[in-house]
Amino acid sequence: MWSEQTDPVNLDPMVWPRASAAGEVLWSGRQDAEGKNRSQIEAAPRLAEWRERMVLRGVGAGPVQMVFCTQGDGSTCSL
DSSP: OOGGGOOTTTHHHHHHHHHHHHHHHHHHOSBOTTSOBOOHHHHHHHHHHHHHHHHHTTOOOOOSSOGGGGSTTSGGGOO
16 A cells, blocks of 8 residues: 555555455465466455454445456456
8 A cells, every 4th residue: 555545534445455465375385286267256254354353343445346356157347
């Protein structure tokens, strides 16, 4: 995040979802055991659950991905 674009209102909604996504990549790795890049569709449920945990603890974390990406079969955002 650029510091000149950050204030107390948008800090939590912007930082924590991005930190969660970075943590997902650092923890799980960029590729699976077969050498294929991991899909955001695979990570979406874990990131959504983590966001809900943060919100329940009072952290104003914003959504990790667009709502329409999690609806239907998820092919809209898989590219």
